[in-house]
Amino acid sequence: MNAPLNPSAATAAEPRLTSLSHGGGCGCKIAPGVLSEILKGTARMPLPPELLVGIETADDAAVYRLNDEQALIATTDFFMPIVDDPYDFGRIAATNAISDVYAMGGKPIMALALVGMPISVLSTATIGRILEGGESVCREAGIPIAGGHTIDSVEPIYGLVALGLVHPKRVKRNADARAGDVLILGKPLGVGVLSAALKKELLDADGYRRMIETTTRLNTPGPELAALAGVHALTDVTGFGLAGHALELARGAGLEVRIDWRKVPLLEGVAELAAAGHVTGASGRNWAGYGPSVELPAGFDPVAKSLLTDPQTSGGLLVSCTPAAADEVLAIFRRHGFGDAAVIGEMGPSGTRPGVLVR
Incomplete structure (x- = not known):
């Protein structure tokens, strides 16, 4: 292994960005068990028929039908730094936010910036670089940042509100998988381990290069899929x-997700890093939140378990499709530069309740 990566020279006179956050990237999410407890008492407002996707299945974005040809996709995502380089942090956060539009099958049309920064700790130059990183990804996606909101906060926070369009008949929810479908994962796992x-x-x-390459790759296959x-x-x-x-897919469809762990792609070097103890706290919180719904084989490797629950920032698309469509799905991923995309499992009838079976 090469020498450890040093913080960016641009931030050498300031604290490391990751030192200012209690958790980085999507590892900042509230644990699934806690989130479920928080939301269980949420009042349910009357929903208009135009709202095609809301909060009922914990989907990636809300979708509102505008007319017979167009539906609006609306989503937001933001988090604390997962890397120390401000430009890379902005790129990762923007890519991650826009991903939810692609995950609904839509095309992004514009974004709004969400910015919270400790202005007494970070220079305006550093904060500006974070925003520049986000702008670069939006240019790549072909959309403008049309506004936003800023606050002075204790921890650095950056993200986007992302808006997109999709034909109402092409909205792809996370709840519509069918028994007999195969599951295809677009990106390898291990971002949380690399960040740790x-x-x-x-x-x-x-390792840093691999981390940046995967977390800043836009999930552009979404509309074609x-x-x-x-x-x-x-x-x-x-x-x-x-x-x-995967459990959200299972619960939404009332099915069982069956994952063949041997086929799951991993980023190079993450298994070794995880074995050395470089695992995020979010991995354990994830398991505590949904572990009873995930069946592991006897003697399942603890390192593999930590990767199964590893929080991914700007992770890959997970596709449920007919076996006959699998080759075309993989071909679309390949055309967009996702060479690691792989069939990793299937959807089957559930037993007593929907869940995930790993073999």
């Missing part, structure tokens, strides 16, 4: 890890 090693200054330059009749459900794998987001 980075925070301890034990991630080398190659949504146009395939054989694609039934879409979501993206983020803070709750592969097991958590």
